[in-house]
Amino acid sequence: MSRISWNQYFMSQSHLLALRSTCTRLAVGATIVRDKRIIAGGYNGSIAGGVHCSDEGCYVIDNHCVRTIHAEMNALLQCAKFGVPTQGAEIYVTHFPCLQCCKALIQGGIKKVYYAVDYKNHPYAVELFKQANVSVEHVALDNSLDVEKNQEKHEFISSLLDKLAKTDIDEEVLQALYKKADLLFL
Numbered sequence: 353m354s355r356i357s358w359n360q361y362f363m364s365q366s367h368l369l370a371l372r373s374t375c376t377r378l379a380v381g382a383t384i385v386r387d388k389r390i391i392a393g394g395y396n397g398s399i400a401g402g403v404h405c406s407d408e409g410c411y412v413i414d415n416h417c418v419r420t421i422h423a424e425m426n427a428l429l430q431c432a433k434f435g436v437p438t439q440g441a442e443i444y445v446t447h448f449p450c451l452q453c454c455k456a457l458i459q460g461g462i463k464k465v466y467y468a469v470d471y472k473n474h475p476y477a478v479e480l481f482k483q484a485n486v487s488v489e490h491v492a493l494d495n496s497l498d499v500e501k502n503q504e505k506h507e508f509i510s511s512l513l514d515k516l517a518k519t520d521i522d523e524e525v526l527q528a529l530y531k532k533a534d535l536l537f538l
């Protein structure tokens with residue numbers, strides 16, 4: 353069995369966090385890492401105790417949802433809340449950070465940004481990262497580790513099996529297939 357790389361491990365964590373997002377427009381996850389240890393994580397969502405976009409719809413102004421705090425901000429704020437230094441730390445984000453998050457990351461002393469997906473990469477953010485000597489690296493998540501795709505695969509297999517169930521397939525064979533699918537997508 354091959355060992356998962358640090359990059360894939362931390363990026364997977366960000367993708368998992370993104371699944372906790374409550375904003376229906378975009379699901380983003382961020383993991384702050386220091387010395388190969390996860391020190392904080394965040395996803396884009398409402399303030400604690402606030403209403404969720406997933407329940408009430410997004411609050412859109414100028415084509416942006418203003419209800420949510422971005423994943424990177426949430427991760428940084430978690431550090432602020434609990435007094436964890438971010439100086440010299442690295443961050444793994446599912447999407448290229450927006451301009452506001454870019455500035456916050458630089459100001460928080462983040463030294464390296466790993467991102468999985470290009471997302472409206474703002475040229476000024478790219479320039480600011482460069483100026484601040486923050487290195488930016490693209491790390492695509494391995495397909496086999498893509499938790500969202502895994503969900504898709506599971507749903508696809510389930511729908512195939514449900515279709516199969518409507519044919520005159522042997523019940524025992526069918527149950528064995530269901531069991532196998534369940535084991536694959538635990």
Ligand SMILES: [Zn+2]
Pocket residue numbers: 374375376377405409410411417418419420
């Ligand atoms: Zn929203």
Ligand SMILES: [Zn+2]
Pocket residue numbers: 422423424449450451452453454
């Ligand atoms: Zn942002």
